[in-house]
Amino acid sequence: MGKNILIVDDEVEHIDFASTVLEESGYVPIIAMDGNEGMKKVRAEKPDLILLDILMPERSGIGMYHELKRDDETKNIPVVIVTGVARGGHFDDLIVRQGQDLPAPDGYIEKPMNAEAMLKMVDDLVS
Amino acid sequence: MSKLLLIDDEEPIRKILGLYLRSQGHEVHTAADGQTGLVLFEQERPPIVLTDIKMPGMDGIDVLKKIKEVSPETEVIVITGHGDMDLAVQSLQLDASDFITKPVGNMAISVALRRARERLETRRLLKEYTNNLELMVKEATEELRKVHDFQKNLIQNSIDGIIAADKGEVIVVFNQGSEALLGYAADEVVGKMHMDSIYPPGVGETINETLNAETYGGKNRLVNYENLLISKMGEEIPVRISGARLFEDGAVAGIVCFFQDLREVKRLQQELIQSERLSAIGQAVAGMAHYTKNILNGLQGGVYIVNTSLKKNKPDLLPKGWAMVEKNVGRVSDLVMNMLVYSKEREPDLVECSPNDIAQEVYDIMYQTLEAKLVMSRDLMEKRGVQLKVTEVKLVKDFDLSLSECHLDPSGVHRCLLNIVTNAIDACTMKSDKGKDFSVVIRTRKEDDSIKFEIADNGIGMTEEVQDKLFERFFSTKGPKGTGLGLLVTRKIVDEHGGNISFESAPGKGTTFTIRFPCGKESSNTKAPEG
Numbered sequence: 238m239g240k241n242i243l244i245v246d247d248e249v250e251h252i253d254f255a256s257t258v259l260e261e262s263g264y265v266p267i268i269a270m271d272g273n274e275g276m277k278k279v280r281a282e283k284p285d286l287i288l289l290d291i292l293m294p295e296r297s298g299i300g301m302y303h304e305l306k307r308d309d310e311t312k313n314i315p316v317v318i319v320t321g322v323a324r325g326g327h328f329d330d331l332i333v334r335q336g337q338d339l340p341a342p343d344g345y346i347e348k349p350m351n352a353e354a355m356l357k358m359v360d361d362l363v364s
Numbered sequence: 365m366s367k368l369l370l371i372d373d374e375e376p377i378r379k380i381l382g383l384y385l386r387s388q389g390h391e392v393h394t395a396a397d398g399q400t401g402l403v404l405f406e407q408e409r410p411p412i413v414l415t416d417i418k419m420p421g422m423d424g425i426d427v428l429k430k431i432k433e434v435s436p437e438t439e440v441i442v443i444t445g446h447g448d449m450d451l452a453v454q455s456l457q458l459d460a461s462d463f464i465t466k467p468v469g470n471m472a473i474s475v476a477l478r479r480a481r482e483r484l485e486t487r488r489l490l491k492e493y494t495n496n497l498e499l500m501v502k503e504a505t506e507e508l509r510k511v512h513d514f515q516k517n518l519i520q521n522s523i524d525g526i527i528a529a530d531k532g533e534v535i536v537v538f539n540q541g542s543e544a545l546l547g548y549a550a551d552e553v554v555g556k557m558h559m560d561s562i563y564p565p566g567v568g569e570t571i572n573e574t575l576n577a578e579t580y581g582g583k584n585r586l587v588n589y590e591n592l593l594i595s596k597m598g599e600e601i602p603v604r605i606s607g608a609r610l611f612e613d614g615a616v617a618g619i620v621c622f623f624q625d626l627r628e629v630k631r632l633q634q635e636l637i638q639s640e641r642l643s644a645i646g647q648a649v650a651g652m653a654h655y656t657k658n659i660l661n662g663l664q665g666g667v668y669i670v671n672t673s674l675k676k677n678k679p680d681l682l683p684k685g686w687a688m689v690e691k692n693v694g695r696v697s698d699l700v701m702n703m704l705v706y707s708k709e710r711e712p713d714l715v716e717c718s719p720n721d722i723a724q725e726v727y728d729i730m731y732q733t734l735e736a737k738l739v740m741s742r743d744l745m746e747k748r749g750v751q752l753k754v755t756e757v758k759l760v761k762d763f764d765l766s767l768s769e770c771h772l773d774p775s776g777v778h779r780c781l782l783n784i785v786t787n788a789i790d791a792c793t794m795k796s797d798k799g800k801d802f803s804v805v806i807r808t809r810k811e812d813d814s815i816k817f818e819i820a821d822n823g824i825g826m827t828e829e830v831q832d833k834l835f836e837r838f839f840s841t842k843g844p845k846g847t848g849l850g851l852l853v854t855r856k857i858v859d860e861h862g863g864n865i866s867f868e869s870a871p872g873k874g875t876t877f878t879i880r881f882p883c884g885k886e887s888s889n890t891k892a893p894e895g
Contacts, residue, residue: 249741249754250688254665256748257684261672268750292843321843349661352668 240363243267243284245275245301246319251348255288258352264359272297276304279311285363288355290319290348291333299333306339315343315362319350366481367391367410371401371427372443373419377468381414384470390477398422402430405438412439412461412480414473417451425451428458437487439480443468525593525603525623531616533559545603545625547596559619564594575609575619584609586621593623602626644837651838655699655847662692687736701779702849705856712773712860719815719881720763722774723808726781730789730804731759755793758803759785767810770883776857777817777881781806783850784819784877790842791823791875814863814880822874831869854879 242264244255256266267282269275275297279287287305291298302318305311318333330341344358368390372378378394385392393408395401398415399422405413413431417424428440439461444452452463461483462476519526525542529535535557538550546562560568574580574589581587586607592600607621666688673681734757741754785804792802800822807818826834833839835855840846858865861881869875 249737249744249752252752253684253740253744254669254688256744257669257681258665258672261669261676261678261681266748268744268748268752270753321845347661349658349665351661352665 239263239265240285241265241267241282242359242363243269243275243278243282243287245269245272245287245298246290247271248290251290251319251350254352255350255355258350258356259359262356262360272301272304275301279305279314284314286359287314287316288319288346288359289316289342292319292321292348299335302333302342303335303337303339312340317344317346317355317358317362318342319346319348321348366412367393367408368477369393369395369401369405369408369410369413371395371398371413371415371419371424373397373416377416377466381468381473384473388474398424398427401427405431406434409435410438411484412441412477414441414443416443417448417455418445425455425458428455428460432459437484439484441476441480522622525625526620527559527562527623528610528618528620529559530618533619535559535562536618537620542623545595545601545623546593562593564592564600567591567593571605575607581606584611590626602630648838651840651847652699652703655845656696658845659692659695659699662688662695666690666692691733691736698782699847699849702783702847702853705776705779705853706849710860712776712857714771714773716769717772717774718769719767719772719777719808719817720765722772722777723761723763723781723806723817725778726785727759727761727806729782730785734759734789755802757789757792758801759789760803760805762805762807764809767808767815770815770881772815772881773857773861776861780854780857780879781817781819783854784879787850788819788821788823788875788877790845791821791825794824794842811880813883815883817879817881818876820874820876825871825873825875826869827871831867834867 242259244252244259244266246252246255246268247270252268252270256268259266267278267284269278275287275289278284289298289302291302298318302316305314305316333339333342343362346355346358368385370378370381370385370392371394372381373396375396378396382392382394393404393410395404398419401413401415402422413427415424415427424442428442431438431440436459440455440459442452442455442460442463443466444455444463445466448465452465455463461480464472464476519537519539522539522541525545526537526539527535527542528537534555535553536555538548538553540550542548542553543550548557563571571586571589571591575584575586577583580589586605589605591603591605593603594600602625604624604626605621606624607619609616610618610620666685669681669685669688671685673679673685738754738756741752744750745752785806788804792804803822805818805820807816807820809816809818830841835851836848837852838848840848855865858879858881863879863881865877865879867875867877
C-alpha cells in the first residue's frame with residue numbers, strides 16, 4: 238500500500254498536476270482546498286507527508302502549519318511548504334513561523350512545481 | 365576747579381577778587397596790565413580770562429582781540445565800569461563770553477564763571493562729538509570700501525556668470541564666471557559689447573519679452589528662467605538665468621543677470637535617465653526571468669506527464685499532459701507578443717474588420733480556458749472522490765449586433781481585449797470569496813464615431829493605491845504569475861490607434877475597463893468638397 242500524501246492547495250491545476258505525478262509514482266494523493274478541510278483530512282487519513290500551499294486565501298496555509306506543529310498527534314508529520322516565491326531558507330522560515338516558537342518546515346518547493354524535484358523531496362522525507 | 369587769569373590795573377580788585385576766586389577752588393593768576401596779562405596767558409593757557417576794560421597802556425578790548433586771535437575757544441569775561449555800556453557791547457561783538465560791572469559782586473562773578481564753564485563744556489562736547497563723527501565717517505567709509513571690495517570679489521569670484529549692463533544695454537560688469545562661461549576676457553566686453561551679443565539670435569528679444577511679462581518671478585525680474593547663451597566660439601550654452609532690471613528714480617538704469625551653467629546639469633540628467641533606464645531594464649529582466657521560469661516549470665510538468673503516459677502506456681494521461689504543454693506554450697506566446705508590442709514603435713495595421721468578430725475570438729479563447737478548468741475540476745472530483753470548491757466565472761457576451769465594420773488593427777485590438785479579459789477573470793478567482801456568482805461581461809458599443817469595448821467584472825476590484833500604479837512599468841498584483849506588461853501593452857496599442865482607455869473600480873465590487881477606438885472611416889475617406 239502506497240504512502241498517503243496530503244495536497245493542500247486552492248488551485249485546481251496544481252492539485253491535478255501534483256496528484257497525477259504522485260499517483261504515477263505509487264503514492265496515494267489526498268486533496269484539500271483549504272486549511273480547515275486540510276486539518277480534517279489530517280485527522281481522518283493520517284497522511285505520511287503534507288504538501289502545503291501557504292499562498293491560499295486568508296493565510297490558512299500558515300494557520301494550518303501552526304496547528305499541525307502545536308498538536309502532539311500531528312507535529313511529526315513532515316510538511317513541505319509550497320510557495321510562489323522561495324527567497325531562501327531563513328527568510329521563508331520567518332514567514333512560516335510568524336514569530337512563533339515552532340520547528341522549521343521540512344522543505345520548500347516553488348510553484349509551479351518541478352515534478353522531479355518534488356518527487357525527490359517527497360521520497361527522501363517518507364522513506 | 366579751573367585755571368583763571370585775572371587782569372586788572374587796580375591792585376585792591378586783583379587782591380579781593382583773587383581771594384574770592386581762590387576760595388572757590390580756582391587756580392588764579394593775576395596781571396596788572398594787558399601786556400603782562402598776554403605773556404601770562406601764553407604761559408598758562410587758562411581756559412577763562414577775566415579782564416578789566418579800562419587800563420592804561422593796552423586796554424581790555426585789545427587784550428580780548430589778541431586772546432581771541434590766538435585762542436578763539438578761550439572764554440573771556442570783561443569787567444566794565446558802571447555806565448560803560450558801549451564798551452560792553454563792543455566786547456560782546458568781539459566774542460567776549462560775558463561782562464560784569466564794577467563793583468564786582470560775588471554773585472555776578474559766580475554766575476559769569478558758571479556760564480563760561482558751561483560754554484567750555486558744551487564746546488568740548490561738541491568738539492568731541494565732531495571728532496567722533498569724523499572717526500565714524502572714516503570707519504563707515506572703510507566699511508563701505510570693504511563691502512564694496514567684498515561685493516566686487518563676490519561678483520568677480522562667483523562661479524555663476526554675472527553680467528550687468530547700463531541703460532543702453534552696454535555691458536559694464538563681466539565677472540570671471542562669465543569669462544569662463546563665454547570665453548571672452550572682461551576687457552573685450554566691458555564698455556564695448558551689448559547684452560544682445562551674448563545671446564543667440566532671437567534670444568535677447570525673448571528675454572526682454574519675458575522680463576516684461578509676469579511669468580518668471582514677476583515683471584522686470586527673471587527667476588530660474590532657462591535659455592541659451594552663445595559663447596565667443598559660437599557654442600550655444602544652456603543656462604539658468606536670474607536677473608532684474610535696475611531702476612534709478614523710476615527710470616531704467618540697467619540690467620543685471622546671473623547665469624548658471626547648465627551643461628553639467630544637463631549631462632548628469634542625461635546620465636540619470638540612462639541609469640534609470642538600465643535599472644528598469646534590470647527589473648524587467650528579473651521579472652521576465654521569473655515569469656519565464658514559471659512557464660518552463662509548467663511546460664516541464666506537461667512533458668513529464670506526457671512522458672509518463674508514453675512510458676507506462678497510459679493513454680488516458682496524454683490529454684492532461686498535452687493540455688499543460690499547450691497552455692504553457694500559449695503563455696509563452698502571449699508573453700512574447702506583449703514584449704514585441706511593448707518594445708517597438710509601430711503603426712497599427714489598419715484594415716476593414718468587424719469589432720464584434722474580434723470580441724468573439726477573445727470570448728471563445730477565454731471560454732475554452734474556463735471550460736477546460738471546469739472539466740479538470742470535475743474529473744478530479746470524480747476520480748479522487750473529493751468535493752472541490754472551484755470559483756466559477758461566467759463569461760457574458762453583450763455585443764451590439766448593429767455594429768458595422770471599421771478600420772482597426774485586429775491583432776492589436778485582440779491583444780488588448782485578451783489582456784483585459786484575462787485580468788478580469790483573475791480578479792474574480794484571485795483570493796476572493798468563493799461561492800459568489802462571478803461574471804465577466806464583454807460589451808461592444810458604437811459611440812459617436814468610435815467603437816467602445818467594455819469589460820466589466822464583479823471581482824475583487826482595485827484599491828486606490830493599485831489604481832495609481834496601474835500603468836506603471838512591470839507593476840503587477842499577481843506576484844510571479846504576472847509580468848506587469850499586459851495593461852502597459854494594452855495602453856500602447858490603444859494610444860497607437862488614437863483611442864483611449866479608462867476604468868472604474870471599487871474594492872470588493874469589481875472593475876470596468878473601457879477602451880474606445882476611433883472608427884477610422886472619416887480619416888480614410890475624406891469627404892469630397894461639394895459642387
